[in-house]
Amino acid sequence: MTAPVVELRGIGRTYEGPPEVVALRPCDLVIARGERVSVVGPSGSGKSTWLNLVGLLDRPTTGDYLLDGVNTAELPDSARTELRSRRIGFVFQSFHLLAHRSAVENVMLGLLYQGGKRAHRRSTAMAVLDRVGLTACAESAAGVLSGGERQRVAIARALVAEPSLLLCDEPTGNLDSGSAERVLDLIDGVHRDGQTVVIVTHDEHVAAAAPRRVVIRDGLVCG
Amino acid sequence: MSRLTPVDLGVEVVAGLTQRFGRTLLTGLGTALGVAAFVAVLGLSATARGQVSERFTALAATEVTLERMSLGALDPVAFPQVGQDAVAALPGVREVGVSWTVPVGDDRVTARPGDRGDAIAVTAVTPGYLRAIHATMAAGVPLDRFHEERAERVVVLGRAAAARLGVSRVDAQPAVFIGAEPFTVVGIVDTVDRASDALLSVMVPSATASRVWGPPKSGTVTRMLVETDLGAAAQVGRQAPVAARPDSPELVRAVVPPDPHALHDQVTGDLDVLFLGLALVCLVIGTVSIANTSLVAILERVSEIGLRRALGARRRHIGAQFLLESAFLGLLGGLVGTAVGLVTVLVAALVQRWTPILDPLLVYPAPLLGTVTGIVGGLYPAWRATRVEPAAALRS
Ligand SMILES: Nc1ncnc2c1ncn2[C@@H]1O[C@H](COP(=O)(O)OP(=O)(O)OP(=O)(O)O)[C@@H](O)[C@H]1O
Ligand SMILES: [Mg+2]
Numbered sequence: 166m167t168a169p170v171v172e173l174r175g176i177g178r179t180y181e182g183p184p185e186v187v188a189l190r191p192c193d194l195v196i197a198r199g200e201r202v203s204v205v206g207p208s209g210s211g212k213s214t215w216l217n218l219v220g221l222l223d224r225p226t227t228g229d230y231l232l233d234g235v236n237t238a239e240l241p242d243s244a245r246t247e248l249r250s251r252r253i254g255f256v257f258q259s260f261h262l263l264a265h266r267s268a269v270e271n272v273m274l275g276l277l278y279q280g281g282k283r284a285h286r287r288s289t290a291m292a293v294l295d296r297v298g299l300t301a302c303a304e305s306a307a308g309v310l311s312g313g314e315r316q317r318v319a320i321a322r323a324l325v326a327e328p329s330l331l332l333c334d335e336p337t338g339n340l341d342s343g344s345a346e347r348v349l350d351l352i353d354g355v356h357r358d359g360q361t362v363v364i365v366t367h368d369e370h371v372a373a374a375a376p377r378r379v380v381i382r383d384g385l386v387c388g
Numbered sequence: 389m390s391r392l393t394p395v396d397l398g399v400e401v402v403a404g405l406t407q408r409f410g411r412t413l414l415t416g417l418g419t420a421l422g423v424a425a426f427v428a429v430l431g432l433s434a435t436a437r438g439q440v441s442e443r444f445t446a447l448a449a450t451e452v453t454l455e456r457m458s459l460g461a462l463d464p465v466a467f468p469q470v471g472q473d474a475v476a477a478l479p480g481v482r483e484v485g486v487s488w489t490v491p492v493g494d495d496r497v498t499a500r501p502g503d504r505g506d507a508i509a510v511t512a513v514t515p516g517y518l519r520a521i522h523a524t525m526a527a528g529v530p531l532d533r534f535h536e537e538r539a540e541r542v543v544v545l546g547r548a549a550a551a552r553l554g555v556s557r558v559d560a561q562p563a564v565f566i567g568a569e570p571f572t573v574v575g576i577v578d579t580v581d582r583a584s585d586a587l588l589s590v591m592v593p594s595a596t597a598s599r600v601w602g603p604p605k606s607g608t609v610t611r612m613l614v615e616t617d618l619g620a621a622a623q624v625g626r627q628a629p630v631a632a633r634p635d636s637p638e639l640v641r642a643v644v645p646p647d648p649h650a651l652h653d654q655v656t657g658d659l660d661v662l663f664l665g666l667a668l669v670c671l672v673i674g675t676v677s678i679a680n681t682s683l684v685a686i687l688e689r690v691s692e693i694g695l696r697r698a699l700g701a702r703r704r705h706i707g708a709q710f711l712l713e714s715a716f717l718g719l720l721g722g723l724v725g726t727a728v729g730l731v732t733v734l735v736a737a738l739v740q741r742w743t744p745i746l747d748p749l750l751v752y753p754a755p756l757l758g759t760v761t762g763i764v765g766g767l768y769p770a771w772r773a774t775r776v777e778p779a780a781a782l783r784s
Contacts, residue, residue, distance in 0.1 A: 213783065217779040220698070222697075222698060222778045222779040222782065223777075223779045242702075242703075243390075243702055246390055246697070246700055246701070246702050247390045247700065249698065249700060250390050250699055250700020251700070255698050255699075255782075257782060259691075261691055261692075261694075261695045261782065263403075263692060265403070265407035266403060266407075270403075274695075274696075274699055275699055277392065277396055277400075277696075277699065277700075277701075278390040278391065278392055278696075278699060278700035278701050278702075278705065279390060279391075279700060280390075280391045280392075280393060283395070283396065322699075
């Protein structure tokens with residue numbers, strides 16, 4: 166019996182003001198291994214706040230968060246950083262690639278802070294680039310790639326460390342519909358290979374692709 | 389634990405600097421100027437100081453010359469014997485010699501009467517003069533007190549003058565003629581350390597010159613050459629005019645060597661302080677420009693920092709990366725500045741025909757000076773970088 170990937174126990178986030186903002190009211194939520202979940206809600210409802218907590222980019226003001234069964238609430242910053250780099254892969258709306266570095270170097274960045282041999286990191290990165298269909302662009306600077314290609318490089322970077330959880334924040338928000346379709350197909354494929362995926366989105370079409378939907382409204386999470 | 393190997397850190401730093409190459413160059417310029425000024429100032433002052441000490445050899449530093457113009461019949465002898473003795477008695481004085489150019493008119497110096505002869509200078513000298521110029525003899529003996537006191541009709545020839553007259557030996561007591569007057573050659577001077585024109589002249593005892601041609605005519609400059617102990621020249625220069633001519637010291641001009649200490653102090657004092665100050669200002673400007681550019685770069689790269697943190701970078705990794713970028717920038721500026729400073733020193737020395745003097749102990753650490761400005765300028769921006777919160781940085 167393996168632990169669920171994500172287990173939230175009454176976790177909430179309040180931004181100390183002034184004015185004090187209760188961005189996320191205490192909520193419970195479990196995401197099992199291999200699940201695909203979409204998180205939806207109107208603007209300002211608390212989606213990003215929730216994603217930052219689940220992604221270990223921010224600390225909750227109340228509650229416990231178990232990632233792969235490890236209670237992260239008591240961990241010091243360095244251990245949370247370590248856990249984040251190994252267990253969570255991020256995909257952002259605005260890609261966050263280093264424009265001057267090549268695609269493969271951007272993917273290698275996903276392994277940079279775990280040490281390991283450079284040559285090994287490169288071959289791993291090349292393998293993942295192959296998986297997202299971008300072998301041909303490996304040596305191109307990220308800045309010259311199209312939006313869809315950039316997001317696929319970003320997905321490769323998120324996957325290169327073989328995370329337990331792929332966290333996507335509006336992954337198609339900056340893409341035209343054709344590129345968005347390819348990116349969603351890619352995420353689909355990754356999920357089918359057993360990857361646990363969470364997508365935060367505005368887009369009904371994107372949300373509809375996931376079997377499970379979590380709605381956040383005014384900081385209230387309804388799973 | 390997440391970690392970052394030094395090689396990987398270096399790759400990230402170099403990539404960070406090269407992706408904004410133009411800006412990197414401009415930022416390094418301030419540091420380069422500061423370091424260049426620093427190297428140039430120290431190199432130039434060391435070089436200039438080297439020339440100063442070369443010029444003030446012990447020989448020049450121990451030489452005082454008194455000059456007095458003869459006033460004609462009323463006061464014919466510029467430096468009477470009592471005056472010479474009084475100067476010789478001053479503390480720090482080694483030798484005293486008096487000389488003046490004898491006005492022989494149309495008379496030529498010849499080896500045989502009737503020859504056409506050369507225009508060879510005739511100088512009246514006291515025995516002390518030959519000692520004061522460190523004359524060494526190629527043949528015979530120098531003029532001595534005996535010749536002087538008895539106003540003997542003898543001469544000593546400078547080596548060049550002897551060659552012109554065809555005199556090479558003195559054992560047969562050869563004679564030379566000044567006009568129609570015969571003089572016995574008692575010696576030939578081989579070398580001198582001072583007053584090298586002595587080698588070109590015929591020297592007669594001053595008493596003999598006075599007897600044959602009369603005392604120095606009005607307007608003739610008589611020189612008293614005084615050799616002093618090392619360090620005594622300035623003091624002797626002040627006291628000698630009074631000792632030589634207590635009745636009219638104001639008519640005696642004393643030429644003393646410039647005090648090498650004063651010159652040295654002047655060089656260090658004026659030049660060094662001014663330009664070192666300038667170099668310091670340049671270095672401060674370099675530091676501030678690195679600090680400023682690094683801070684702007686960090687604000688521009690906030691999302692990169694957030695991304696790195698999301699991918700597992702610890703605060704110290706971020707801090708190290710940005711501090712190293714600044715330090716590397718400073719090092720580059722330091723290297724360029726050192727090269728520019730060295731070229732400046734070399735060119736200046738070439739133009740002045742000086743020997744460039746560069747202390748390696750100053751040159752080698754100069755690039756480090758640039759590195760230090762980079763580190764100092766990078767400290768605050770790097771600290772700011774470590775404070776970037778990943779969640780905030782990744783918004784948008
Ligand atoms: N750092 C912060 N300090 C104070 N208040 C904040 C902060 N971040 C977010 N908030 C507030 O918390 C609430 C939730 O914000 P959040 O960014 O999570 O919403 P969202 O659902 O992601 O919105 P959007 O769809 O527009 O991205 C908002 O009212 C917002 O103003
Ligand atoms: Mg949001």
